[in-house]
């Protein structure tokens with residue numbers, strides 16, 4: 701029995717299958733954690749969800765921004781962006797079942813045995829792992845509850861800069877979702893910086909979230925995706941960036957969670 705994590709699939713089904721073959725993934729014994737962004741931009745989002753659905757007892761996803769966007773569009777009856785290449789998925793008779801499956805997935809996970817925290821974008825340094833899991837549970841109850849449509853309606857409004865107990869439930873939901881699914885940079889006063897789209901080298905008055913001083917003495921492992929431009933590099937042995945840009949011509953990365961051993965499949969082998 702083994703546990704694995706794989707970075708952002710984004711419809712890269714062939715590389716996904718190649719990786720599972722490489723590690724001899726056995727759905728009847730092993731468990732697979734996907735760090736989110738299963739769908740969008742890549743060639744075969746439908747095949748990825750077909751596989752997840754068939755093996756859902758052996759797979760857990762920590763939802764990414766693209767997954768939440770798919771659910772939101774579905775629930776709010778909004779059209780997809782053509783560049784997301786979701787036509788086949790949106791035309792599938794299985795779509796309602798796939799949306800229901802995605803909605804059951806968490807935003808964050810803690811694996812005690814492996815000492816691994818997993819979420820799509822990482823861990824907000826202002827939160828302990830326990831607090832992060834509590835925030836994730838609140839947001840999950842929002843998108844799994846009967847008022848889910850209302851929460852999705854408010855998901856794209858302005859980010860509430862600071863956490864406060866005065867935030868209403870929609871603002872709290874949005875704040876938590878943004879940290880778990882969209883975070884890359886933090887300002888020097890530790891607020892989420894969502895507008896900057898440049899490189900780390902050119903970033904001024906901000907830092908990648910994992911460069912926060914908290915993480916110099918952080919002992920647990922963090923597994924995340926979302927940030928292909930990192931090319932897997934965080935300069936922290938215990939902070940694992942698994943989005944290695946498969947959909948952009950890079951590779952798909954897998955980590956065996958007990959021994960922290962890496963495997964990859966190059967997208968250029970599948971053109």
Ligand SMILES: [Mn+2]
Pocket residue numbers: 737764765766820881925926927
């Ligand atoms: Mn993402």
